[in-house]
Amino acid sequence: MNTTTLSAALAGLALACAVAPAHAQNSYPSQPIRIIVGYSAGGTTDILARALGEQLSKELKQPIIIENKAGAAGNIAAASVQQAAPDGYTLFMATVSSHGINPAVYRKSLGYDPVNGFTPVSMIASIPLVLVTNPKLPVNSVADLIELARAKPGDLNYSSSGNGSPVHVAGAMFASEAHVKIQHVPYRGGALANSSVMSGETQFSFATLPAALPQVKAGSLRALAVTTRERSTELPDVPTVAETSSFKGYEINTWNALMAPKGTPDAVVAVLNQAVARALAVPALQTRFKGEGATPGASSPAELGQFVNAELARWAAVIKEVNIQIE
Numbered sequence: 032m033n034t035t036t037l038s039a040a041l042a043g044l045a046l047a048c049a050v051a052p053a054h055a056q057n058s059y060p061s062q063p064i065r066i067i068v069g070y071s072a073g074g075t076t077d078i079l080a081r082a083l084g085e086q087l088s089k090e091l092k093q094p095i096i097i098e099n100k101a102g103a104a105g106n107i108a109a110a111s112v113q114q115a116a117p118d119g120y121t122l123f124m125a126t127v128s129s130h131g132i133n134p135a136v137y138r139k140s141l142g143y144d145p146v147n148g149f150t151p152v153s154m155i156a157s158i159p160l161v162l163v164t165n166p167k168l169p170v171n172s173v174a175d176l177i178e179l180a181r182a183k184p185g186d187l188n189y190s191s192s193g194n195g196s197p198v199h200v201a202g203a204m205f206a207s208e209a210h211v212k213i214q215h216v217p218y219r220g221g222a223l224a225n226s227s228v229m230s231g232e233t234q235f236s237f238a239t240l241p242a243a244l245p246q247v248k249a250g251s252l253r254a255l256a257v258t259t260r261e262r263s264t265e266l267p268d269v270p271t272v273a274e275t276s277s278f279k280g281y282e283i284n285t286w287n288a289l290m291a292p293k294g295t296p297d298a299v300v301a302v303l304n305q306a307v308a309r310a311l312a313v314p315a316l317q318t319r320f321k322g323e324g325a326t327p328g329a330s331s332p333a334e335l336g337q338f339v340n341a342e343l344a345r346w347a348a349v350i351k352e353v354n355i356q357i358e
Contacts, residue, residue, distance in 0.1 A: 059119055059299050063094040066122045066289070067112050069105025069129060074192070074221050075239040075323070079156055079287055080124045082319050086310040091302075101220070104195050105129040106142050113148035117294035119303060122152065125288045127197050131342035135350035136195035136357050145343065151335035152289040152300055153307040156325040160201050160258040160283060162272060163243050164235040165228050166250060173256050173275040176235065180211035188214045190224035190233040195357050198224065200346075201237035201258055201283045203353040209277050228252060239285060240265065240324030258283045265324045287325075288335055300332055 064087075068080050077099060084095035100108035109129045115121035123129075130145045162173065170176045180187050191198035194217045206213050216233050218224040221242045227233040229251045237258060244265060246252040256272040257263045260282050272281045289307060291300060308329040310316060320327040330338070350356075 059302050060091050060093045062120060063096055064091070064120050064122065065096045065098050066124055067108045068097060068099050068124045069101065069108030069126070070099065070192075071101040071220050071222075072099050075158060075241045075285075075325070076124055076126055076287055078241060078323055079158075079320065079325055082316060082323075083155060083289075083307070083310060086313055086316045087306055090306040090309050103137070103140075103142075104133055104193050106133055106137060106140075109133075109145075109148075110142040112290070112292055113143040115292050117150070117292040117296075119291060119295055119299035121292065122303070123149065123290040124155075125149070125290045125339075127285045127342065127346075128195070130288070130290075130339045131346045132195060132197060132200055132350065134343060135347040136355055138356070140357075145339065148293050149290040150293055150295045150300055151332040151339065152291055152303045153332065154328055154330035154335050154338065155287040155289055155307070155311070156320055156327045158285045158287070158325045159240045159263050160197065160237045160285060161240045161243050161247070161263075161266065161269070161324075162205075162235065162255045162258070163225070163228060163238050163247065163252040164255060165231050165233075166253045167231065168234050168253070170255070171253075173270075173272060173278070176255060177209045177211060177275075177277060180209070180213055184212040185214060187235070188216045188233040190216050190218055190227045190236040192221040192224050193217050193219065195355060197283060197285045198237045198239075200349065200353065200355065203355055204281065204283065204349065205237070205272070205278075207353050208281060225252065237283075244324045263324065265321070288330075288339075304329075304332055 066080050066084055068077050070076050080097050084097050088095040105128050112121055112123035134145050170179055189202045224236050225238050228236050243252055247254045254266055254269045256270050258272050272278045311327045311329045317327050
């Protein structure tokens with residue numbers, strides 16, 4: 032190959048490399064996109080995924096299919112997405128469980144790599160937990176609940192959406208900081224956990240605000256406190272746990288974010304990231320999220336990656352302190 036031919040070939044290769052991302056960005060998506068949710072239908076993550084999917088479908092001009100793969104606190108769904116083709120057509124609705132708590136809890140049986148197995152796309156929303164009790168329980172505040180738990184050590188049960196779930200961790204943190212003995216009762220999902228409190232089978236729970244809000248407003252559950260640093264705009268009269276003197280540093284916040292399999296092209300991630308930002312800026316979607324007790328908020332892929340790294344470090348320390356292990 033002569034010099035002129037070689038130069039032409041190299042120029043052509045450079046042009047192809049420059050055009051490829053733009054072509055991927057222009058041609059994607061050309062078929063339906065699946066968002067995998069690690070929980071059953073009707074839970075908070077599912078509700079938010081479906082609301083987001085509806086708007087994303089309009090932004091991307093393709094159907095968005097929400098697929099539920101419940102089990103192992105989201106581990107099964109996360110593992111399936113990690114193994115999916117990195118083409119932007121299979122995405123994961125990540126949570127504080129899948130990319131924060133689970134790696135510390137399921138150390139031997141996680142089944143996926145939360146950092147090296149995924150490409151961050153965008154943050155979606157943050158969601159408070161709310162401490163709820165059966166209305167018949169003779170307590171009207173966090174202080175009342177502590178007093179009752181101390182008077183009846185081991186007699187009070189709190190429900191959760193599963194072993195190692197944020198609700199389980201919130202209860203363990205509560206018991207540790209209040210120095211009380213309470214019993215954890217895991218259920219297969221938040222809806223069942225909340226129902227157990229309403230029926231009196233368990234006495235209280237740290238439910239996700241979107242899932243518990245309708246029951247709180249209907250009087251089927253009593254809200255004692257939210258777990259975030261500041262009060263919720265949806266329940267402005269309900270204090271934070273940290274407003275009680277025993278819990279000055281208490282805070283646990285759940286969240287949802289969109290992830291793609293590792294190796295997904297940057298151009299495809301850019302299309303998704305921009306579409307999510309546009310979707311979350313739509314007033315109707317913001318209203319819908321806030322009505323569910325969730326605060327919408329997009330991010331860059333880099334910001335989400337940094338956030339996940341910080342969450343993994345934070346929850347590793349918390350899980351070690353409260354000594355939760357599931358093998």
